[in-house]
Amino acid sequence: MKIINITDITEYLYCPRKVYLKLVKGIKAPPSQRMINGMLRHKVFDIFNKNEKALVSSIKEKMSSSEIKKLYDNLISNITQETILLNKNLITKFNIDNKEFSISIKKTTEPEINLRISAITNTINSGFFGAELWRNLKPKYLTEYKIESFELGLRGRIDRIKFEDGILPIERKSREKIFESDKIQLAGYALLLEKEFSRKVEKGIIEIMGKEEQVEITEELKSRVLEIAEKIRNLVEQNAFTPSSFQKCENCEFKQDCDE
Numbered sequence: 001m002k003i004i005n006i007t008d009i010t011e012y013l014y015c016p017r018k019v020y021l022k023l024v025k026g027i028k029a030p031p032s033q034r035m036i037n038g039m040l041r042h043k044v045f046d047i048f049n050k051n052e053k054a055l056v057s058s059i060k061e062k063m064s065s066s067e068i069k070k071l072y073d074n075l076i077s078n079i080t081q082e083t084i085l086l087n088k089n090l091i092t093k094f095n096i097d098n099k100e101f102s103i104s105i106k107k108t109t110e111p112e113i114n115l116r117i118s119a120i121t122n123t124i125n126s127g128f129f130g131a132e133l134w135r136n137l138k139p140k141y142l143t144e145y146k147i148e149s150f151e152l153g154l155r156g157r158i159d160r161i162k163f164e165d166g167i168l169p170i171e172r173k174s175r176e177k178i179f180e181s182d183k184i185q186l187a188g189y190a191l192l193l194e195k196e197f198s199r200k201v202e203k204g205i206i207e208i209m210g211k212e213e214q215v216e217i218t219e220e221l222k223s224r225v226l227e228i229a230e231k232i233r234n235l236v237e238q239n240a241f242t243p244s245s246f247q248k249c250e251n252c253e254f255k256q257d258c259d260e
């Protein structure tokens with residue numbers, strides 16, 4: 001079964017023709033500095049997510065918040081430098097300034113680290129250290145987590161996941177309004193999380209303008225995810241032209257290649 005990106009599902013809801021151009025015609029928006037910065041940031045978080053268990057397990061005695069922060073800052077700084085080194089050709093090609101990139105990573109990771117410091121401090125106060133600290137850490141977080149299921153035929157990258165009494169996917173949006181497609185996106189992540197962790201995901205959060213909006217993950221939302229993913233698979237298989245009736249073309253990156 002062809003794996004569909006959750007972002008293709010939200011894009012399909014915005015404009016089916018956009019997904020047709022991308023997946024059937026193979027048209028891609030030309031890579032930009034912004035896209036490369038985002039891709040590099042994902043690489044940083046991929047390594048960070050894999051290394052956090054070792055960092056937390058290395059805490060063997062009581063530490064202050066600033067000492068814990070220092071551990072995280074060092075880890076992020078090392079990963080950032082490694083990412084810069086491994087991608088130096090791309091960085092040069094897209095005129096990315098190493099210092100600015102490091103600063104932007106620091107800024108992005110700051111709130112994520114603060115959440116973790118508070119969880120670690122509370123768990124230390126309950127008497128846990130080392131491997132036990134990691135095992136009993138509550139809440140636990142994953143940031144920009146890449147997730148995929150061949151069985152569901154879906155993949156995505158979740159902004160943040162909070163593990164406490166349940167599993168909570170969190171999607172951050174830098175706009176003022178929540179759309180139905182945001183809820184469908186969360187439902188897509190919920191399906192993937194349920195598959196990976198074998199636990200039901202009852203709700204998710206959309207973070208918007210510093211506020212949190214809770215979304216109930218209904219069976220209807222989850223069905224819509226699977227339904228749209230199937231529509232996209234059919235569109236790809238049948239190489240089908242998808243008519244569009246949108247007035248959204250003005251700011252579309254595919255405008256040049258679109259016949260509409």
Ligand code: SF4
Nearest residue numbers: 015018244249252258
């Ligand atoms: S230009 Fe308009 S119709 Fe074409 S893909 Fe973009 S939004 Fe859709």
